[in-house]
Amino acid sequence: MNEYFGKKFRHNPWDDYLMARRVEIETPIVVLLRLWRAGAPIMELNGKSRLNNNCDMKNRSMNKIYIPVLLCSALFFISGCQLQPNQMKADLDFLFKTIEEVHPNMYAYISDDEFGQHRKRLYGQINQPLTRAEFYKLVSPVVAELRSGHLRLWPPKGDFRATSSNVFAIGLRWDGQNAILKENYGPENLPLGGKLLEINGQDANSIIYKFARYTADECKNADPWIIERADFLRFYLWLEFGDAETLDLKIRARDGKEGHCTVTAFPARKLAKRVKDNENKWSYRHLPEYNTGLMEINLWQNTPQFNEFLNKTFETIDDNKASNLIIDIRDNPGGRSPPVQWILEYLTDKPFRTAEKIETKVSKQFLQATGRTLEEFRRMLGDESIEFGRVIIQNIHLRKPVDKPHRFGGNIFVLIGRQTASASVEFASTIKCFNIGVLVGEETGDATVSFGNTFSFKLNNSGLRFGVPSKLGFQACGKSDGRGVIPDYEVDQKPEDTAEGVDTVLQFTLDLIRNGGTVSDIQLAD
Template structure:
């Protein structure tokens, strides 16, 4: 038995190595013209077959013309990355942020990945970058070279000008609709991935930096902290009952709040600013990681116990997540019984079954899916119906929901920016209908009137082996606006500056605190 297990393990290991080598070799190969055009047709056919609202922001004749024009520009064999740069702008023209083409990029085996991690932190990961006024800045220096000051402008990296790369790659993806705040919010954080797509992973980089009119070139190498510590006498730590209780509490907090080991922070947080706890702040980084139901139940019980009259919901840079979570959160914020979504348009039952359910996974998982397929298909038969308009709709969260007993009744402020996308825009759209809610910050990156997301299979193009992700459900909030293709606009627009970032200022939060304090003082005087 041991020999059999060893044989299977060896087979899988060499199979993975062979697959990775084949993929990486393909990245440098020129793809014949006929195969490239075939992949263009494949992409458009999949979009038409799976995307329920393909012509939301672009007409069919215009999109037809774009795909035809694309094929006419393919006059010679090209490599996958060059093909990505031709294909992705056409897909981005659909203006649906969840639907995009992935750039061609090298892969590594598990062994190579482990070896790279062992070598230490890469030269990009030693800094945090951000984008202000069409320039890239270092906003946090985590490198071994402490001479680099936060606020230094990045003029070039290995002679590559950041703005050239950012402007180019901004053509390869889209927000939902016509807003520009998503790209402004994401450009600085995505620069390193753009560079890596072009140049690969590097162990050292030459940064050209500008600070106070002084320009310098600094080489940053992959860095590993010295893990060798002085040997100390090993002593057994006595674990007390209190230690065990604290350990259990910490493990539970990580499960409920959603702990992110990479950034070393929690996905959900609640704290109170005022001494009398009149102002509660709930920061939600995404609607994904963690067991959300106990968090919201316990948080709103605490808010109720403290009799807080102001709640600040911070959704800045919240890229979305689970629909079930935002509906649960909304049930603590709504004024009355509510319907969260209209019925979600889908192309067909089979688009959900074939493209989403059976897409991806290992051989074992596919076998398991096949076993449960009759149950899933029966569920889709009950939930997907053709309406009088001839379209198919998937009913999810379309029934009336009751508000929770602990629902908050006071004043609500919502912090938003261009990084507020997908699910965070859906809940913001519904909150916009309440007179108790005031929005502060920037226009959201997600559209007010909904998005095409839900199930989002990733499909591989046959010849170029590029991958495309396609949203399958048009999810529309019950509250809508007449302004087509734009996000949720703030009631008070505030855009942080580079100086705010460097000094740790939070102008949006400060405005709310000053405003809410003035309101409280005014009420007390009236009494």
Template sequence: MRKYIFHFILAFIFLSCNQPSKQENAFTSAAFTSLPKYPAKALLADFDLLVNSLKEAHTGIYWYTTARSFDSLVAARRAMIQDSMNGFQFYNIVSPIVAITKEDHCDISLSDDLKTFLQQQGKFMPLSVLNSGDDTFILNDTVSGHSLKGARVIAINRVPVSAIKEKIYQTFGSDGNILSSKIAFLDGIRFAIEYAKVIGQPESFDMTVMNPSNGKQQTVQVRAVTYQALKVIETKVNSTYHQDTSELPASFRYLAGNIARLTFNTFSNSRFRKHNMDFRKFTDSCFNILLKDNTETLIIDMRENGGGSEGNEDYLFSWLTDQPYIKYDSVELSRFEFSFINHTDYATDSDRIGLYNELHEENELTSNGRILRKKGLYIPMPPRSHPFKGHLYILTSGWTYSGGAEFCSLLREHTNAVFIGQETGGGYYGNTSGTMLELTLPATKLSISIPILKFNLAVHKGIPGHGVIPDFAIKPSFESFSKGIDQELEKALSIRPAAAR
């Protein structure tokens, strides 16, 4: 899979096996002396609180990872804690523990102090990038005076970029073993930001790049920039490539011929209300038009849909089937009350009581000891008597997640829809989400979002540990991106049946 196996092995040894010494050195230079240093006792207390809270509340913690594997990682990471570590060092010790839950809703965030440090004193690679599988392409016109637009990044400070991304991938989760969401997350300036959080913040970078047109490589020295300068690069890149920055939650229009494109960038009711829109009214109006016009082909764009309000995914799905179906096999809760609640955003008496009352009202302890959502509490929208029955194409990406991915799973399970793009970022069989407990560690103030409801979809056609796999996989191309070509949409238009053209 990797093209540079030998160099990758050396880099992996450099980045992983020598820890924590290499990691310690990366964040102990003079630039980090202003950061607070924590005694080992406080760090161990934060560490144990995090681990115990995950085990107690994260209902899907062992969905993709065995208890033995989880505990093994915990023991190894705990042994890395040393006295007088700063927040960045501790973040890099504990973030892989959050990531190994393999649930994208379970996330870890820097403290406000660390975020302020990055914004005011952080040093970053001056890069905005496009990731295409294992490859990383530079989007900005110039980098420290070098014309590198379109070049593929091979190595940074003599470490292959593939090994660098693998190290970063260890610090944040995705559903199961899905890689598409991690690849997409490092697009733009986020690769530079995550590098600064995980690898280090040197004054300059020796960057080896390759010209894709002739295969020629060169190594250039690139000066680090401030966060403000990095944001300027982001703005220029978005302007250069005419990135769609529309915040509209959804849109509908006809393309050439009898082809309609329906885009849902979210299922969040609050996002719809923000734009004076109503999700259900908008959806109904679109399908009423489609049926009235006898539309032959519908392309539903789910590439930016990260989910939202529960129920909207199957409300949309109800317009695409006339057959009865079951959405969830179960919705499961780990417990009704939590020992660490005083360290969360439900710490006040009113918030805690409100949460516990809600959990008791909506869930019940069953005879087999599981806590499940009460039957009849949630009833999905019944299928339509006259749904859309034309040719159906779904555009997906690593950002297709949570409720957006659930919608795609339902389509894959119950329709003949054709999927185009990248594997969905959300798992085929469901996710752990719903109510989130925002845990703040007392000493370091790192914040961890812990999901407490495990949604098991009533599906069986997927691959465990993965999302919906597209029928036509599209690998993002720098050339297409730079020319504003929508690869997924173009593919959908090219594969339509002859009768629909």
């Protein structure tokens, strides 16, 4: 049977987006190494069992079997062993059956007949053995045809990590038409802010759109902004070019000159040391020259640690007597909803709601995740007529914030962008809908009406994971037009600022504060 993770699944920011930062796929070799490091009873050497003291004799025979199974499984991923057509088709059967059962409206953006043609062609292409990566490249664009942002097949990043110790240490930004070179952590001197024209002699935009087709955006079957996620970009480059040691990049610099640059694959371990990963996911600093606090939140985590961070941060803001607060969620793909409620209670004393309504599909998988039986769910809602497949509509009422000792009463500015998704859209839409603050930056990546609350599943034969949303959420003042939250001031990162290491959006906001909240002397981005 295929495995359903339900409650045990760790919520990922593609959903409450992910979910993802991503759920990472652990290869069996990683599990094996963890067991060995933990001193687990896993194998015999020279006829002597290496067992923990609390292991009984019954476990010894199992230990002899366990390690060879793990090693064989690990070799499947590392050596690129191939899946047979019947295995892949069985995985596809489970994939589409699960989507139909869990998704509130699988055909919201495409007809059953049209998607059926995509699915038929996919099954027809499964006619020879394929590696996991090859299987992923075929299936993921078909899933994306459903145009549901939180519905996706997760890339086999574990295969990438297991087979490649080097990565291409570049960062890209998508300006809506072109890929802009944003970062380079390698030794090469690259023209930051330049437009990427070619990769290894191939048109760069064609390659970017191939990457985009592996991931849907709400109402769209492609998401070119996915290249701004460094982990996905590195994986997609490996997926396209394998274990290449170099890439030839043709770049048009800001002065209009075109040239070729060779980028060498960089050791992943060294890259990890160079890249500021911000493991805490949240930070705060005071900018005394602007009498402003700057808070960065890169993931909404439903943890006591995040709650404590908020408590201490707003106490510090109070002590500093800051007149302005900037909250940067441009790189926040989502997380959990409760932390959004927590911070809003520090920002307003007026009633608010983070959603207008939520539509939830009742499925076996949904109930398993919530730990309830159908009978218990019926009793909870007081409706004995509820059956599997029914969509329950919940209208959300205004809530009055609880009193907070250090509630902020100054000017609030929230920075948003294309990587602002899921629970972060929930936050941004509430800020705008209830006039709590001013939004600066780019339109959010997720729409204000979108499917979410994703559950994760695993395909039995390939081991690939996929996420399926179980709810349709209407954010505060959300509209069913496929658009994200529109900022009050639309500001794009300028290529010339990228070259100079200047954050265009943040600097615009600081200038806005300096000018007393007006834009009379500020040049908006084109």
